[in-house]
Amino acid sequence: MTQRIYNFSPGPAVLPESVLEEARDNLLSLGKTGIGIIEHSHRGKAFIAVLAQAEADCRALAGIPDNYRVLFLQGGASTQFFQVPINFLTKEDTADYLVTGAWSEKSVEQARRYANVHIACSSKDRNYAYIPAQVEYSPRPKYVHFTSNNTIFGTQFKSDPQPPGDAFLICDASSDIFSRPIDVAKYGLIYAGSQKNLGPAGVTLVIVRDDLVKSAALDIPDMLQYRIHAENDSCYNTPPTFVIYVMGLVFKWLLSQGGLAAMARKNEEKAGRLYECLEQSSMFRGTADRNSRSLMNVTFVTGNESLDKQFIAFAQERGLDGLKGHRSVGGMRASIYNAFPETGVNALIEAIHEFERTHK
Numbered sequence: 001m002t003q004r005i006y007n008f009s010p011g012p013a014v015l016p017e018s019v020l021e022e023a024r025d026n027l028l029s030l031g032k033t034g035i036g037i038i039e040h041s042h043r044g045k046a047f048i049a050v051l052a053q054a055e056a057d058c059r060a061l062a063g064i065p066d067n068y069r070v071l072f073l074q075g076g077a078s079t080q081f082f083q084v085p086i087n088f089l090t091k092e093d094t095a096d097y098l099v100t101g102a103w104s105e106k107s108v109e110q111a112r113r114y115a116n117v118h119i120a121c122s123s124k125d126r127n128y129a130y131i132p133a134q135v136e137y138s139p140r141p142k143y144v145h146f147t148s149n150n151t152i153f154g155t156q157f158k159s160d161p162q163p164p165g166d167a168f169l170i171c172d173a174s175s176d177i178f179s180r181p182i183d184v185a186k187y188g189l190i191y192a193g194s195q196k197n198l199g200p201a202g203v204t205l206v207i208v209r210d211d212l213v214k215s216a217a218l219d220i221p222d223m224l225q226y227r228i229h230a231e232n233d234s235c236y237n238t239p240p241t242f243v244i245y246v247m248g249l250v251f252k253w254l255l256s257q258g259g260l261a262a263m264a265r266k267n268e269e270k271a272g273r274l275y276e277c278l279e280q281s282s283m284f285r286g287t288a289d290r291n292s293r294s295l296m297n298v299t300f301v302t303g304n305e306s307l308d309k310q311f312i313a314f315a316q317e318r319g320l321d322g323l324k325g326h327r328s329v330g331g332m333r334a335s336i337y338n339a340f341p342e343t344g345v346n347a348l349i350e351a352i353h354e355f356e357r358t359h360k
C-alpha cells in the first residue's frame with residue numbers, strides 16, 4: 001500500500017487509521033450480514049442498529065441531555081445558515097450574530113433574507129484575527145448565533161457567549177465539535193459539518209433542544225423542518241448511510257481515547273507545541289491574537305509571500321500536505337483536528353526549524 005503522509009487539510013480531513021481500517025473491512029460485509037455497509041437499506045435492521053449506536057455513542061461522548069434531539073442531516077453546515085432562521089424566526093423577529101469570520105458572514109447573509117439581523121460584534125476591522133471581548137446584544141433577540149472556531153482565520157472562542165433574556169444560543173461548531181468538553185444544556189442548537197472532526201463529508205450533525213423542535217415553523221418545506229427529521233429519526237428520506245456509519249466509528253474511537261476531556265488535553269498539547277515553535281521563530285509568526293488562537297487551525301505566515309510558497313513546497317517534499325492557507329489570510333494553515341497525530345505536529349515543527357536554518 002502507498003505510504004500515508006501527514007494531511008493538514010482543513011476538511012475533508014484526516015481520520016483515525018483504525019476507523020479507516022474498520023470501514024474498509026466492512027465494505028464487503030457489515031459484520032456477518034454478507035452485505036457491505038454501503039449496500040444495506042436504510043430501512044433494514046442492520047443499518048437501523050448502526051444509526052442507533054452512532055446516536056447512543058454521540059450522546060455518551062458529549063453528555064447530551066434527554067431533552068435534546070440528535071439529527072444526522074444533509075446539505076452541509078451551509079444549509080444550516082438558512083435552516084436555522086426559517087425554523088425559528090418570523091419576519092418581525094431579530095436574531096443576534098457574532099461575526100468572527102467568513103462563515104459567520106455567510107450565516108448573516110442568509111438570515112437577513114428571513115428576519116432582522118443585529119450584529120452583536122465583529123472582528124472584521126483586523127481581518128478576523130481575534131474574538132471580540134465586547135458584545136452588544138439587541139433588546140430582545142430570538143437567538144444568538146456564533147461560530148465557535150473560525151476555520152479560515154485560526155481563531156476560537158474560549159468560552160460561550162451569554163445570550164440575554166430568553167434568547168437561545170446557536171453554535172456553528174463545524175471545525176471544533178467534540179475537540180473539548182461541551183455543555184450542551186447551554187445551547188438551543190449546535191450544528192457541525194461532518195468533514196473535519198466527525199467523519200467523511202456528507203452529514204451535518206444537529207443537536208437541538210426538543211421544545212425548539214416542537215415550536216419551529218410548519219409553513220416551510222418538509223425537508224427543512226427539524227420536526228420532520230426528528231419524528232423520522234433522521235430517516236425521512238435516504239440518509240448518507242456510509243457517512244453515519246463512519247461517524248459512529250469516530251464516536252467510538254473518541255470514547256476509547258478517553259472522551260472529550262482527554263481530547264482537549266491532547267489538542268492543547270499539540271497546538272501548544274506548534275504555537276510555542278512559532279513564538280520562538282524569527283521567520284514565522286502566527287496570524288491570530290494570542291488569547292483567540294484556535295487549537296484546530298493554526299494560521300501562520302513569514303510576512304513574505306514568496307517565502308511562504310517556498311515553505312509550502314519544502315514541507316510538501318517532506319510529506320506534509322495541505323498547509324497552504326486560505327487566500328483571505330495567505331501563508332500557511334495547519335489543521336490539526338482530533339485525529340491529526342502528534343507525530344505530524346512534530347514533523348511540522350522540525351520542517352519549520354530546518355527551513356529557518358537553510359533559508360536565512
Ligand code: PMP
Nearest residue numbers: 076077078103151172174175193
Ligand atoms: N462553518 C464553518 C466554521 C466551516 O469551516 C465550514 C466549511 N469549511 C462551513 C461552515 C461550511 O460547511 P459546509 O461545506 O459543510 O457547508
